[in-house]
Every structure is written in structure tokens, then in C-alpha cells.
Amino acid sequence: MPIDAAKALAAEPRPGEISWDRKDVLLYHLGIGAGVPATDPDELRYTLESRLHVLPSFATVAGSGAPGVISGLSLPGIDVDLSRVLHGGQTLTLHRPLPAEGSATTTARIAAVYDKGKAAVLIMRTEVADSEGPLWTNDSQIFVRGEGGWGGDRGPSARLDPPAGEPDKTVERRLREDQALLYRLSGDWNPLHADPEFAKLAGFERPILHGLCTYGITLKAVVDTLLDGDVTRVRAYTTRFAGVVYPGETLRVRMWRGTAQDVGSVRVAVSAVERDDAPVLADTVVEHT
Secondary structure (H helix, E strand, O other), X not given: OOEOHHHHHHOOOEEEEEEEOHHHHHHHHHHOOOOOOOOOHHHHHHHOHHHOOOOHHHHHOOOXXXXXXXXXXXXXXXXXXXXXXEEEEEXXXXXXXXXXXXXXXXXXXXXXXXXOOOEEEEEEEEEEEEOOEEEXXXXXXXXXXXXXXXXXXXXXXXXOOXXXXXXXXXXXXXXXXXXXXXXXXXXXXXXXXXXXXXXXXXXXXXXXXXXXXXXXXXXXXXXXXXXXXXXXXXXXXXXEEOOOOOOOOEEEEEEEEOOOOOOOEEEEEEEEHHHXXXXXXXXXXXXXX
């Protein structure tokens, strides 16, 4: 079996070093659609180095592209075909606001391996800290088609009850035709997002957008719409990738403020407008101050 769960879980954490600067942050922000309109003061917070605020989802690419997806496939006990791999979900926990430039140490390991029957799910955990202490923790759910069925633990369900009532806010975000080509410059070079032949091999009609690009676009929409544009208010952000997005489509982002018992959260659902609101992100929660 290409996935040896016991070996993967027992492996020593893999240490690493990353660094980033303002150019990396600016490129990431452009890759998730910041800068429209180009002279809007609210957008200049993301696109002008002299007043730069770092969207927390930058942590998913800082210094190393997509550490929880591509690099996770090279850890001990993991040997799978990249064309069978999908990013199933992402959880980001912020320990403090991200600096616009810096260097840090990373510790990566497989935190869990689940048997979903027709697929396996790997939880790749990356913990990041600098000289001042912990910065963030990334948990990436790596979905590997055709690798389940060995009788292992199915793991917890990530499904949440749908939000009640009409959304408090709904916004739409039109994607560029070259959105994936621009976003991949932040480090995720999976050919699924650029090469039509590879996309067809993986079962898609054409290259699809990175799930983490949609993830960033969505967080920016929440911050700009419900959190007064204050990136430092975000404490955690989790989602399940429920469907594909094609560059050039329009995302519809629905947001529900937290209840009186849970005021520090926003529930979010994202769909593709042109495909009859086909689900894109589900079970999505932004925790905030």
C-alpha cells in the first residue's frame, strides 16, 4: 500500500527554515485578487509596501509555497501519485499577527491518517515559530483518491449544520482568467492548475484554481466586509474544499455573523455563480476578536 499509516505517524517531525519579504506578501495579495480598484485606499493596504497589512492566509504560502500539500507527499510512509491528490481542507491558527517580512523555523509532520474507504485523508501539520515565539499552525487535509480501504480509523466528521437564516452579507468576486497562473507564483507549482493535459489526466476539463487561492480570496472578503479591514482580528480560519473553481468564474461569498453565544466567529459558504451556485467552500468558519 502506498500509504503506510503507522510509518507516517511514527516518523520524526521534519524541521525547516523559511523566510519571506514584502515582495512575497504583495505577490500573494495580487494572486488572490487584491488591488481592484488599484487606487482604492482599502486595497492599497494589501498592495503598497509603505502601508502593508498581511492577510493571515499568507501563512499558507510563506517561504515555501504549499507546505501542507506538496511537501507532505514526500514524508516517510507516503508514496502516492500526484494526479490522485486533492486538497480536502485547511485549518489555520494564528498565534499573533504575521509580520510583513521575517524568517522562521517550521516543524512538519503527519498528525493523522484516516481511512475513508475509497480514499485516504492525511492531516499534515506545520508549526511555525520565530525568535519571539509561535507564529501560526497550519493543518492541511490531503485527500488521496483510491488509497483507502485498509480498515483504519475513519476520523471525525468535519461537517457542520448549515447556518440558520439568510446571510448577513453576500459579496461576489470575479476571478481573472489567469488567476491560477498568477497565484502559482507564490510557490504551489502543481501542474493541475496550469497544464491542460495534466488536468485532464486528473479528471478535470481544464486546469482548476488552487483551493488555497479561493481560501485567501474568501478570507479577504470576510476581513474587508465584516472585520473593518483589520487583518489582526483573525484568530483562526478553517474550511472544507467542497468543489472545484475554474479561473474566470465568479465566486459568491455568503457570510453569517456569530450568534449571541458565539459572537467571535463568522460562518461562510462560497459557491460558483456560473454553475448554479455549485458549492466551493463549505463548513467554513473565521474566528476573530
